[in-house]
Amino acid sequence: MKHYFKKISLLDYKNIVPKSVIGLFIILILLIPVFTQSVVIVSTLTLTGIWAVAAMGFTLVMRTGQWSLGQSAFMALGGYTSAILTVQMGLPFWPSFFISGLVSGLIALLIGMVVLRVGGVYFAIITLAMGEIVRIIALEWEPVTRGSRGIITSAPPPIVLWGHELVNFDTSLAPYFYFMICLVAVTAVVFWRIGESRLGRTFYGTALNPIMAEHQGIYLMKYRVIAFTVAGIFTGYAGALYTHFLQVITPFVFGFWQSIQITIWSIIGGIGSLIGGPILGTALLYNVGVYLGRTDIPGLQAFLFGSIVVIVIMFLPQGAGLVDLWKLFWTKIVWREKEYKTDEPED
Amino acid sequence: MSYLELKNVSKHFGRLTALDDVSLQVEKGEILGIVGPNGSGKTTLINVISGYYSPTQGTIAFEGKKISGLRPDKIAKRGIVRTFQSNVLYAGTTVVESMMISSYLQYKTNNWQSFLNTKAWKKDDERAVGRVVELLKMLDLQNDMNLPADGLSHGYQRLLGIAMSLIANPSVLLLDEPTTGMSHKEAMFVVDKIKKISEQGITVILIEHNMKVLMGVATRVICLSFGNKIADGLPEEVMNKQEVVEAYLGTEIL
Amino acid sequence: MPPVEILIEGLTQSCILMTMAFGMVLVYSILGILNWTHGWLYMLGAYVVFFATTAAGIPFPIGILLAGLAMAVIGILIKKFIIDHAGNELYVGVATLALIGVLEGAATLLFTGDDRGLATILPGVLRLGVVAVSYQKMAVIGFTLVVMAAMYFVLNHTKVGLAIRAVAQQPVAASLYGISTARLSLIVMGIGCALAGMAGAITAPIYSINPFIGMSPQIMALLAIVLGGLGSLTGAIVGGLIIGFMNSVMAYYISYVSEVVLFALIILILLVRPQGLFGASAK
Numbered sequence: 040m041k042h043y044f045k046k047i048s049l050l051d052y053k054n055i056v057p058k059s060v061i062g063l064f065i066i067l068i069l070l071i072p073v074f075t076q077s078v079v080i081v082s083t084l085t086l087t088g089i090w091a092v093a094a095m096g097f098t099l100v101m102r103t104g105q106w107s108l109g110q111s112a113f114m115a116l117g118g119y120t121s122a123i124l125t126v127q128m129g130l131p132f133w134p135s136f137f138i139s140g141l142v143s144g145l146i147a148l149l150i151g152m153v154v155l156r157v158g159g160v161y162f163a164i165i166t167l168a169m170g171e172i173v174r175i176i177a178l179e180w181e182p183v184t185r186g187s188r189g190i191i192t193s194a195p196p197p198i199v200l201w202g203h204e205l206v207n208f209d210t211s212l213a214p215y216f217y218f219m220i221c222l223v224a225v226t227a228v229v230f231w232r233i234g235e236s237r238l239g240r241t242f243y244g245t246a247l248n249p250i251m252a253e254h255q256g257i258y259l260m261k262y263r264v265i266a267f268t269v270a271g272i273f274t275g276y277a278g279a280l281y282t283h284f285l286q287v288i289t290p291f292v293f294g295f296w297q298s299i300q301i302t303i304w305s306i307i308g309g310i311g312s313l314i315g316g317p318i319l320g321t322a323l324l325y326n327v328g329v330y331l332g333r334t335d336i337p338g339l340q341a342f343l344f345g346s347i348v349v350i351v352i353m354f355l356p357q358g359a360g361l362v363d364l365w366k367l368f369w370t371k372i373v374w375r376e377k378e379y380k381t382d383e384p385e386d
Numbered sequence: 387m388s389y390l391e392l393k394n395v396s397k398h399f400g401r402l403t404a405l406d407d408v409s410l411q412v413e414k415g416e417i418l419g420i421v422g423p424n425g426s427g428k429t430t431l432i433n434v435i436s437g438y439y440s441p442t443q444g445t446i447a448f449e450g451k452k453i454s455g456l457r458p459d460k461i462a463k464r465g466i467v468r469t470f471q472s473n474v475l476y477a478g479t480t481v482v483e484s485m486m487i488s489s490y491l492q493y494k495t496n497n498w499q500s501f502l503n504t505k506a507w508k509k510d511d512e513r514a515v516g517r518v519v520e521l522l523k524m525l526d527l528q529n530d531m532n533l534p535a536d537g538l539s540h541g542y543q544r545l546l547g548i549a550m551s552l553i554a555n556p557s558v559l560l561l562d563e564p565t566t567g568m569s570h571k572e573a574m575f576v577v578d579k580i581k582k583i584s585e586q587g588i589t590v591i592l593i594e595h596n597m598k599v600l601m602g603v604a605t606r607v608i609c610l611s612f613g614n615k616i617a618d619g620l621p622e623e624v625m626n627k628q629e630v631v632e633a634y635l636g637t638e639i640l
Numbered sequence: 641m642p643p644v645e646i647l648i649e650g651l652t653q654s655c656i657l658m659t660m661a662f663g664m665v666l667v668y669s670i671l672g673i674l675n676w677t678h679g680w681l682y683m684l685g686a687y688v689v690f691f692a693t694t695a696a697g698i699p700f701p702i703g704i705l706l707a708g709l710a711m712a713v714i715g716i717l718i719k720k721f722i723i724d725h726a727g728n729e730l731y732v733g734v735a736t737l738a739l740i741g742v743l744e745g746a747a748t749l750l751f752t753g754d755d756r757g758l759a760t761i762l763p764g765v766l767r768l769g770v771v772a773v774s775y776q777k778m779a780v781i782g783f784t785l786v787v788m789a790a791m792y793f794v795l796n797h798t799k800v801g802l803a804i805r806a807v808a809q810q811p812v813a814a815s816l817y818g819i820s821t822a823r824l825s826l827i828v829m830g831i832g833c834a835l836a837g838m839a840g841a842i843t844a845p846i847y848s849i850n851p852f853i854g855m856s857p858q859i860m861a862l863l864a865i866v867l868g869g870l871g872s873l874t875g876a877i878v879g880g881l882i883i884g885f886m887n888s889v890m891a892y893y894i895s896y897v898s899e900v901v902l903f904a905l906i907i908l909i910l911l912v913r914p915q916g917l918f919g920a921s922a923k
Contacts, residue, residue, distance in 0.1 A: 106733070153907055157914040160674050160870060163733075164862045165910070171859055172903045179896040236500035236507075237493060244487040247476040254436055254470075255554045256462040256491040295855065299737045306734050338748025338851070345741030349722055352735045357727030 057369045061315075069220065072213035081212040083329065085284060088219040090325050092226050092277040094305040094317035096270030099230060101310045102239070103266045104246030105158060109166030110274055111297035112173040117143040117275025118282035118293070119177060122190040127183065132195045136279050143275020144268050151267035155260060158249075170298050177290035189289030192282055215284050222280060223318075226273045230313045233269070239313075242266055296341070300328065303348050309360020316362040323361065324348070389414040389589065390435070390466075390558060395444035395454075397430055397613075404430040406613040407444070412558075417580065417590045419604030419621065423634050426610040428593045429471070432560045435591075436468045437461040448558070462491060465557035469550075469564065473543040474536045481538070481546060482531045485518045488550040492517060514553075521549045525579060541572040548576075552583070559583060561592035565599050577602045597625070609633065644771045646892045647885075652777045652846070653860075654884025655784035656839050660861035661868070661876035662791065663835035669808040669871055670821075670828040673729060676736040677718070678836040679858025680743040681711045683851060685837030686844040687751060690758050704783070704841040711837025712830035719829040740854075747851035756849040776845050783842045787835065788877070795873075804828060808871075860887065863906055869919025878917060 072081055093110055100107045117139045124135035154165045177184045184190065194208040195218075206214045233239050244252035245262050253259055282288040308320020327347065332340040359367070388411035397405040405427045412418055420428050433439045435446060437458035446454035453461050476484045492514045493500075499507040522528050525545040530538060535546060544564060551559060561580070565573040573596055580603050584590055594600045600607065600621060607624040609617040611633035617624040624630055660678055667675050685707035692703035718739065726732045795801035803824055806814040815821050839857070847853065864883045868875025886905070890898035910916075 106730075153911055157910055160668075161866055161910075161914075161916075163674075164866050165907075168859055168863055168903055168906075172900055175896075175899050232501050232503070236497070236503070237490070238497050238501060240487050241490055241497075243479070243483075244476065244490070247478065247487070250438070250458075251470060251475050252487070252490075253458040254438070254462055254468055255488050255550070256459050258457070258459045296741070299740065303734055303738060306730060310730075336749070337753055338745040340745070341741035342745025342749060345738040345743075345745060348738035349735050349742065352727075352731050352738070353722065353725040355727060355731065357731075359727075 057365070072211075072216050076211070078212060081216050082284075083326065085212065085216050085219045086281070087322055087325050088216075088223045089277045089281050089284070090301070090304070091318045091321040092222055093274045093301050094308065094321045095226055095230055095314060096274040096277075097301050097305045098308075098310050098313055098317045099233070099242075099266050099270045101305065102234075102242040102246060102313065103263045104249065105155065105263055105267070106160075106163045106302070107166040107267070107270070108163050108295075108298050108302060109168075109170035109173075110270070110301045111293040111295075112166075112170040113143045113147060113271045113274035114278030114281060114297070115173050115177060115288075115290075115293040116146055116271075117278030118288045119184060119190070119278075120275070121279035122192045122282050122288050123183060126190050126192055132283075136195075136276075136283070139279040140272045140276035143278070144272030147271025148264060148268045151264045151271075152260070155263040155267060158263070167295065167298070170293075170295055174290050174294050184290070187290060189287055190282075192286050192288065194286065195283055215280075218280060219284075222273075222276055227314045227318075229269070229273070234313045238262070238265070300325070307348070307351060307355070307360055309362035311360065312362045315365075316360050319361045319365070388412060389449065391447045392435070393445050393447070395434060395441045395446060397427075397434055397439055398442045403613050405434065405441070408610070408613070408615045409444075410608065410615065410618075412589065412591065414589055415584065415587065417584050417592070417603055417605045419600045419607040420591065420593045420610065421595070421600065421607060421624070421630070422610035425612075426633070427613040428610055429562060430613075431610065432468055432562055432591075432593065435461075436466060436560060462554060465555070466560065467491075467551045467554045467556035467558070468560035469547045469562050471562050471566070473540065473547070475547060475550060477536060479535055480532050481522065481527055481535050482518070484535045484546060484550055485522065485553055486515075489514050489518060489553045491554045518553055521552050524582070525549045526575070541568045544568065545576070548579070556588055558589045558591065561590065563593050563595065565594065565596050570598075573599050574602070601625075643892075645773075646888050648771075648773050648777055650885035650888035652780050652843075652884075653888055654881045655780050656843055656857060656880075657861050657864050657884050658877050658880030659784055659787055659835050659839040660857055661864040661880045662788075662873060663832035664861060664865055665868075665871065665873050665876040666804070666828055666835075667832040668865075669873075670804060671719070671723075671825050673723070673732050673736070675715075675829075675832070676733070676858070677739045677743060678833070678861065679854035679856075680740055680747075681714065681833050681836040681854075682840035682857050683747060683849075683854035684714070684743065685711050685840030686758075686849045686853065687747065687756075688837065689841035689844050690756055690849055693758065700845075704838050707841035708834035708838040712834040715829045715833025716826050718833075719826055744851050744854065751851065753851055758845045758849065774846075780842050780846070783838075787838070800824075800827065860884075863902075865916075867906055867909060867916055869916030872916070872918035875916055875918035 068084070071084065075081070093114055096113070097107060097110050100110075120142045121135050121139035124130045124138060125132055150169060154162055154169075157165070178186055180186070195214075197204050197208065198206040208214045233242075241252070241257055241262050244255070244257055245259050249259055278293065281292075304320040304324045305317045306320070307324060308318070309316030324344075328340065328344050331343045334340075390410075390412040392408055392410040395405055395408045395410075396403065408427075408431065420431065422428050430439070434441050434454070437453070437456055437460070440455045444454070445452055448461075448464055448466060451464075453464060453466070476487055479487065493510050495504070495507045495510040500511075519528070519531075522531060525548060527542060527546060527549060530542065535543065538546065544567070548561065548564060551561075564580075565576050568576065577599050580590055580592070592604070594604075604621050606619065607617070607621045608615055609624055609627075609630045611629070616629045616633060617627050660682060664675065664678055667673070688707040688710050689700070689703040692698040692706050693700055698706065718736075722735050722739070723732050726735050793801075795805060803814065803819045804827075806817070807819060807821055807824055811821060840853075860883055861880070864879035865876055866879070867882060868877070868879030883902070886902055887898060890901055894901060913919075
């Protein structure tokens with residue numbers, strides 16, 4: 040695995056300007072629900088954020104050199120857990136939501152302890168099979184999951200503080216949007232810390248040269264399982280949010296094609312970056328996929344999306360993702376032309 | 387009881403015998419040279435000590451405790467660290483990044499403290515980074531810190547390999563042909579560094595083909611041939627022993 | 641002891657899986673990549689034989705060969721124009737995964753998602769006492785035997801086969817002996833994809849044909865490879881046998897959770913032997 044992880048570190052203004060552009064962009068996004076009531080825009084952004092969390096999870100696992108083709112299974116596990124706890128068992132929303140991510144993480148831990156021993160292509164295949172197994176269980180375990188009918192969930196209850204209703208999930212989509220922002224933010228902060236800490240470095244070691252890393256005191260299984268479990272937890276929360284946002288979960292929502300898409304978004308986004316890459320990749324490609332799916336012609340979306348991905352892959356320079364292209368854009372195009380002026384780039 | 391002890395260690399791969407009943411005692415502070423023609427089992431010996439293989443028979447003990455059969459990371463934690471013959475170790479990283487990944491055992495704080503960026507971690511990190519810079523300076527790599535590791539010349543890549551094993555806090559350093567492919571000047575540089583490493587209290591075991599290096603640095607030498615230890619003693623004695631000469635030349639000298 | 645029909649069904653499944661797994665392992669050994677599209681080439685092979693026999697009146701056996709040829713061509717095109725242009729292993733994986741969408745989408749667009757049925761080419765059953773075995777299933781078994789024999793012959797008694805084995809074991813040394821790895825990769829890709837297409841073709845009359853039939857054989861074949869050990873052709877065959885039989889037998893006894901149990905069993909086996917039954921051991 041040669042040039043998968045690229046890091047270009049620049050100092051002073053060259054670092055600050057692109058980051059402030061991103062910061063500005065983020066602020067604009069945060070304000071979108073204030074400026075628009077459009078259901079389409081807000082829900083698209085919410086779903087993009089939810090899937091971006093799943094993509095970040097995939098990238099974290101990839102950081103230890105393992106390719107998981109079953110991440111959608113954890114979304115299903117989180118979603119179904121929350122649905123079952125709230126609907127079938129009548130438990131209140133917030134505790135159920137909290138537990139759903141932990142359940143998903145627990146299953147990631149148990150499966151990871153077994154299948155991460157093999158690693159490599161085996162791991163990809165096993166996680167793929169795992170995704171299918173979760174789907175089959177959701178489909179067949181009627182008493183618990185209600186099979187193909189799925190479970191209809193309800194919106195989270197209003198958040199009331201000192202008798203004043205602060206947030207009401209039934210009146211508009213904005214609360215869901217900010218809920219998603221919170222989830223993305225927490226995930227981003229946690230993953231950022233992991234990347235900056237010794238954990239992140241150690242993950243790199245297990246991916247780049249497991250034998251060498253082992254001989255330097257790194258217990259491979261421990262770190263692979265940590266990455267897989269953490270990813271499982273956050274992906275589970277993403278699934279739970281998804282379920283309460285759309286207020287339904289069925290066995291058909293999270294399947295192989297979703298796992299493939301998560302892979303595609305993350306890798307094209309750039310797996311060298313734990314946060315920017317997956318978010319960028321998801322933001323771009325998920326929405327391309329949604330756009331292509333607007334015509335209801337069966338098969339067209341898959342055909343076009345797949346073709347676009349194949350073409351993009353053929354033109355991406357080795358090991359680079361969209362994030363690296365963003366950085367290249369700044370270093371090659373912007374800074375070469377304007378040495379000390381810091382103009383806004385034409386995006 | 388010696389510092390590092392191999393008792394009747396054999397390693398078989400199916401019908402191939404790589405090591406045959408090898409017993410060895412290494413004292414603390416020694417610089418032990420391992421010589422022998424290609425295929426005699428030298429690297430296998432290192433592989434068995436470092437935990438990459440488990441011995442088929444026999445035991446290995448370090449500081450009185452058994453280490454044979456343990457995972458490599460456990461053995462590394464006990465203080466036995468090795469280098470590898472291949473050059474590019476952590477592909478795609480810079481020199482400093484390679485060192486930072488290798489610095490796992492250098493830290494006294496744990497992953498949680500690192501994740502939460504506590505004061506204790508920051509201090510530990512500062513110290514570790516200082517040690518990384520110190521080691522890079524010692525091995526003449528201080529100018530290449532932010533260069534890609536695979537862009538270095540062969541000699542410097544080997545030096546980086548040695549630096550990467552040193553940052554892992556070894557008490558015993560296993561060097562697998564450290565000077566292969568180096569010029570005489572570079573090899574002598576390595577000799578000087580091995581002496582400095584030994585002065586810091588680290589026991590060194592090195593596989594070497596370069597006689598000048600070996601004679602310049604080893605306090606004791608063993609010779610392997612077809613998996614057997616055929617000589618064990620002072621460098622001059624071993625290298626002049628008839629069996630050793632025969633092992634290298636392959637025939638009887640009339 | 642399950643009824644003989646179940647065992648025959650198991651054997652039939654095994655044959656399909658063996659053929660597909662064999663092709664996948666062959667491709668993996670030479671190209672070093674896992675081709676995720678095999679299941680969808682299986683699906684397209686079924687369509688080729690369907691249209692060949694119903695629309696063009698081509699006899700079934702020729703239709704099978706046609707399916708194999710068509711899939712070989714598609715495979716070679718994929719290799720030459722997509723895989724060779726991908727930057728690294730990871731991108732190849734993404735590309736072949738994306739191709740799944742392309743192939744399934746294209747099939748849906750061209751042929752619609754409706755089920756097609758190919759009338760059994762060899763109708764009727766063979767009666768052995770109380771047992772009835774459909775001729776079609778016997779054809780699958782027979783076909784697989786022929787294919788395996790052909791593969792054995794090619795690998796062990798032809799120059800191409802020798803080259804394949806050489807490259808699989810020692811790619812660098814093989815190239816030093818003048819074997820063009822690039823051309824060999826195309827040949828192997830062609831063979832592997834042809835096997836998938838023919839497996840789909842021979843099975844077409846037994847099950848229904850629609851764009852989504854590729855998923856199940858793909859996953860089962862993948863599990864067969866995992867069970868058998870990734871680089872091992874023998875492993876592919878044995879793995880295919882085991883999974884095929886286990887699937888049918890368990891489906892008979894436990895019905896819908898058979899896949900779950902199968903998966904759990906494989907996990908258990910991997911616990912004990914992570915490299916698969918015939919896979920190369922780590923140490």
